[in-house]
Amino acid sequence: MAASTHPSWGRLTSGFHPAISVEAYEGAVAAGGSGEGARAIGEGSFLPYGNGRSYGDSCHNDRGALIEVRPRARILSFDPGTGVILCEAGVTLREVLERAIPHRFFLPVTPGTAFVTVGGALANDVHGKNHHARGTFGHHVRRFTLLRSSGDLLTCSPSENAALFAATIGGMGLTGLVLTVELTLMKVPSPHVQQHAIRFNTLDDYFAMIDRVDGEHEYSVAWIDQLARGRKTGRGILLAGDHADGSCEFPDLPRGLTLGVPFSPPVNLLNRLTLTAFNAAYLRKAKAGETVETVKWPGYFYPLDAVADWNRLYGPNGLYQHQSVFPEAHAPDIVVRLMETARRAGHASFLTVLKRFGSLAPRGLLSFARPGFTLTLDFANQGEQTLKLLDALDAIVLEAGGAINPYKDARMRPETFVASFPNYRNLEALRDPAMVSNFWTRTALAVEK
Incomplete structure (x- = not known):
């Protein structure tokens, strides 16, 4: 068993x-308890690990070992007629797009990074700008196919092993090891986006137009200046969008990364001083009213x-990173209170993102997305x-x-988790006993003690 670096994106602990x-x-599972590897499969001794894009400790297990999923990254089949793709869990969303875009298919739902694995997107039941x-x-x-520590290799779908299907979607890797995933992509005329950038001066302006914007556009997300106060409180930019038409002539697959941060600076560079300047400059760059332009898909x-x-x-x-969801009726007040509480505490948030979740019922047993508004802050x-x-x-948020x-x-x-997900015991009942995470240990299992 090798020891290597497996950080979380938050970099709060050693990776x-x-x-x-x-x-x-x-091999350990196949040994069935007769070999050295099989004896290592005990209670909470493993956890799948994808590409390390989880912010917190749901991707770590200090009680055992991580299973490195990323090297299993083959696309097994893709039907350019239907958009159905079958791949191993270690494939990244970027790799899915590289295969799909030439055939004018796109991910129907994508988070804010393409470097998560398909298995990670499933385990976190990620949402995007078009919930x-x-x-x-x-x-x-x-x-998807799910390997349980019992040795059972199960096909899970809405009609086959349906309980495990629902528990694995958003189940944070706790129901077993996902090996392959089959999903349906979305046909698009172009991967690029016709973006509508709408600058607003107050949160009241945002909430007054969000019904119309969401009804007219596929995508919708707002960036907010968390540090603004007084008459400027709640100012920001709503970025709505739809896939551009087929005449868009940008190259569909841009080159790889061109910039990077080669080392961690000795101090936080995203502080109140730098973010105040950044926020002001970002808002000045956006024209008043609504601006329409075609944006390359990586940029949007x-x-x-x-x-x-x-x-x-x-x-x-x-x-x-702190992300919450709250009922629509309380949203304007809650957004203000969250941002002002952070500001009074002397904390500046670089990525302050406000989105609306739709009314589609969650498919996962522990899915986070639910009707209401969601605000993301990072500190x-x-x-x-x-x-x-x-x-x-x-x-x-809980109030x-x-x-x-x-x-x-x-x-x-633990009590915050229980209040957020009162049905967590349903996942615990289906958890593979060999799988546990630091998050599950300090929340769900702490309640059960």
Whole structure:
């Protein structure tokens, strides 16, 4: 068993963890308890690990070893007529797009980075800028194969092993090792996006137009200046969009990364001073009213992917990301309270993103996305004062009947998790006993003690 670096994207703890290959795990399972590898399969002794894009500790297991899924990255089949693709769990979304775009297919749902694995997208039931139109990643999964530590290799779909199908979507890798995934892609005239950038001066302006914008466009996401105060509180830019028509002549597959952060600076570079200047400049760049232009697909869906290791900008202590969802009726007040609470605590958020979730019922047992609005904030880790702030943000959300995203969390209290996901015991009942994560140990299992 080799020990190697497997960081989380938040870089809050050491990423040095014991790890084994998928083949080694398959061999241990096949041994059925008669060999050295099989004896290592005990309670909570493993956890699948994809490409390390999880912000928190749901991708770590200090009690055992990680199973490195990324090397298993073959696209097994793709039907350019239907858009159905079958691939191994270690394939990244970027690799799916490289195969699909030449045939004018795109991911029906994608998060803000293309460097997550398909298995990770399934395990976190990721959402994108079009939840109001397409739901989550799990809504487009047809089936997958799941290896349980018992030796059972199961095909899971809405009609076959349906309980495990629902538990694995958003199940954070706890139901077993996903080997292959089959999903349906979306036919598009062009991968690029006709973007409508709408500058707004207040949150009231945003909420007044969001019904219309979501009804007219496939994609919708708002960036907000979290540091603005007084009459400028809640100002931002709503970026709506639809796939451009087939006449778009941009090259469909751009070159790889051209920029990067080669090392972690000794201090946080995304602080109140630098972000105040950045926010003001970003808003000045956006024209008043509505601006329409065609944007290359990497720039619209994955702007931060252009800068390798951008998370290092938060300094040596890493970052926390806080994402919450709350009912629509309370949304305007909750957004203001969350941003002002962070500002009063002396914390500046670089990525302050507001989106609306649609009413499509979750497909996963523990899916985070649900009807309402979701706000994402990220903060450089300043130790105890950051933890106190995050607890305060949790309290505001829970009081409003909302929930905290477990897939991006690294510190929520067990009672916060239970309030957010009161049905968590249904996942625990289906959890593969060999699989556990640091997140599950400090939340769900802590409640059960």
